[in-house]
Amino acid sequence: MSYSVTEPSSRQKWVSGTLVIAYALITMLPLLWIIATGFKSSSDSIAYPPKVVFEPTVEGYVNVFTAQTRLSGEKLNEPVDDLPWYEQLVREKGNTIVGQSRFSERFMNSVIIGFGSTFFAIVLGTAAAYAFSRFKVPLKDDLLFFILSTRMMPPIAVAIPIFLMFRNLGLNDTHAGMILLYTAINLSLAVWLINGFIDEIPIEYEEAALIDGYTRFQAFYKVVLPQAATGIASTAIFCLIFAWNEYALAVLLTSGTAQTAPPFIPTIIGVGGQDWPAVAAAATIFLVPVMVFTILLRKHLLSGITFGAVRK
Amino acid sequence: MSNSTIDRAAQATPPAMAQRVKGFSDRTIAWIFVAPTILILLAINIFPLIWTIYLSFTNFRVNRPNNEVEWVGLKNYQRILGDSDVWMTMQATAHFLIWTIVLQVLIGFVLAYLINKKFRGNDLWTTIIVFPMMLSPAVVGNFWTFLYQPQIGLFNYVVSFFTGVDPASFSMIGEVDLAPWAIVIVDTWMWTPFVMLICLAGLRSIPDSIYEAAECDRATKWRQFWTITIPMILPFLMLAVLFRGIENFKMFDLVVQLTGGGPGNTTTLTSIDLKREAFEKWRTGYSSAYAVILFVTVFGLASIYVKALNRVKQR
């Protein structure tokens, strides 16, 4: 490589690299602490000073998936050898498992509502974005801005009328209601992002297809969609992450049946006092998929978070 | 650009061929494609908004189904705007908004500047730095209450490690002086990467040739920074501020998990206050008026800002 005035010197690179890595490590500390706490025993988790070195246990994970109560009466003297390993583990703490916890249900709700709303937002959003990109739609700019404005409203303010509407329709605390709501919210993101991706596809491709005798639908389906596929996929992941992380609306509009994980995880509590390892275990299970998605999304991260306003 | 696109599409679709499209004109297809989106948005956004505006003039309460709903005119608005507690929450929100933006822009810009030095592995580290902002604020906020606990949490020990202060001597979310900063710290931790990414895009959009030309003119690095880098990146920074401003004006999940609005009302942001009015006291009419005031504020501020942003872009 030839010398360039804009190419930083190797000393500059070394200094900036060190600083950035230092920042990255500090910023990761809370996340690493969550993951580590998930493998602590409850007494290690509240030890002071905090323990960096500890004996790992899966207690937290067992607690997150089970409901427990304190051992009482005749059960106290039962032999423990024949019991499954997880029951033995909780018996050591003087507890016994009385059933499953609600965590796996809530996690599944997150999956169903997340994927459901993403699916509808993407299908409807792609169609609308195509129309906005290729056809003369009356009041197009106003419509696009209006679609975006829905994301600017505070969710609590939005929740007041939605709560009343859902109550009259019997949609409170239902999967259908939450899917509908998240679809509506994600539509704005989907339309804006996909609109940008379709704008980038040269219109000549479709023209050629139309002249070859394709119908509009076919041209859309066979020419435009494959071209926009990566963009649509990354948009889908953004929609999914939004629905996955959403808290304010979920906490106000669901109470059990359709409750997702974010309102549930902070309410995890143990037998006799806060069970931080269980909270950390649940958080880990919940957060890791998003970290994986983030890695997959690297290239489109920027356009996703800025509604397509900034692209690389 | 979009107009020319449509024109080109129109030109490329001769009348004869349009008829071949099985009876659907482009216009029909456009409507078929757009209608579901518009319908959903009408049902979930516009209709509720109108309903909210209507309710804001009534004394309706969800938890009093037997009470008659009365039209109270502007009384709700008068009560809110005359309520000193509401202004306190606005102040708390402003403090949160201003400081998170200042810190995030400063740190985010410096980080982007450093990453733009293109050291080896910068992609990997960028991805790692980005993690916090992709995570659920409620789940993370909840865990931060644990990190902030004076006796058993990590935060005070890290502070004590660097400064020698006794970790049991202060409580980030328990003290009036510290709590507003506790929420600023967590939000900055989460969202600095957002500003960083936008700045990075801005820095990378500056053509090398400009710097090369400046170098020929013997401009110092310092001068180049102020006359090239900053003006070129300003629209990007302003965009980042817009996004963070809107997001933090809405802030609810992270702070409600962290402090619940306390101690006292020191971290009661408007969203938290509104939630109490609407979903704990169930003063639906009153809180609808509150919501309308927030809509107007955020739209008003945002559109003024967008105008300014466009002016900067045009320069």
Add this chain to the structure above:
Amino acid sequence: MKRNRLTSSTTLGFLAAGVLSANFATATAVQAEELNLCWAAWDPANALVELSKDFEEQSGHTMSFEFVPWPNFADRMLNELNSGGKLCDLLIGDSQWIGGAAENGQYLKLNEFFEQESISMDDFLPATVVGYAQWPKNTPNYYALPAYADVVGWTYRKDWFSRPEIQAEFMEQHGRELDVPKTLEELKQIGEFFQGRDIDGKTVYGAAIYTERGSEGLTMGLTNALYNYGFQYEDPDKPYELEGFVNSQGSIDGLEFYKSLYDCCTPPGASDAYMSQNIDAYKSGQVAMQMNFAFIWPGVEADPVVGNGNSGYFSNPAGPTGQFAQLGGQGISVVANSENTDAALEYIKWFAQQEVQQKWWDVGGAPALRAVVEAPDFAQSQPFAQTFLDSMAIVKDFWAEPSYASLLIATQSRMHNYVVAGQGTAKEALDGLVKDWDEIFEDEGKK
């Protein structure tokens, strides 16, 4: 209201056909119902799961449970009731909700059912009947069966109290023996005595008290001081007349006392503590005493460190004008919106039986049935049983008005501002509270 879910589901069916099928599945079975019981997530609830297994066996119904931790419980469940939801068939709702739930028809009225099954409210502790079941108070209109009797009391480290060197030092400082405090003033002295003390190489603190901001925590703690210094909710002769009762000189003294207790004797970071934080502080050996609802006592006894006789219990000590303790506890109600009301009533009938109530005590519950708690051997059945009985005899509760939530939110805000955030004076805080409460009652048309 019932048809709504069905119609809306069909219209929205195209959106989520697969997801919805779960909603229809429950309606078919007639004999064996699936009953969902909602309560707070705490130790007694876990014990109830265990207890309810007998009911499942006898009735053939299956039980499922929805437990929400205290700081979120009222929020979530009142939201559920107000949204007309069907999540809960049975709800063990907090005592203060009864006014609203009764007036808005959210709980079934149980008078007829009680008569039919000859369940008599005279068989339950009077305080719990008034506190958990009646609306309006002191009238024979029942919307719940007393399910869990609870009251704020104190737990202390008997093992520390009994150490000779500590005993000696306390004697020297205060000229009396270190023992269970008889007055709140004595309690504070003990707290100050332990604050910052080194015990077995660890710094310990005086007392863990309620300071939580978000829900009801601070109020549930503070009232224990207010009541005993002369605070009254209203003019006993003139309902809803607050001035001079809520902000009387006694109230001011009580509030100042609680703040001084917070300032002098609590562990670091105790600015947002409720039940579980206090348990943690106590069990991890940070504090000599903790304020908490009686429900924690079985757990304390079972704890490997603080249990086994290392802990003692006492009722909320008296103040200058009297001795009261904040009532906790709940009644069990049938949610009017439920589709399984018959099975739900069956559960209540089962639960009211004396054997079941006795077993409820044995597994860690707290029954309110007099036949159980007034039995001669009850007081000796557990180390904390006598304290429980003494405390239940001196209870007082917060407002149970339909507007209770607004009243509570105002209290939390004003009091947290003063006690924890340290803003203003006690008089200003209480005057502010009178103003807020007056406004709420005026809005309600009660004044």
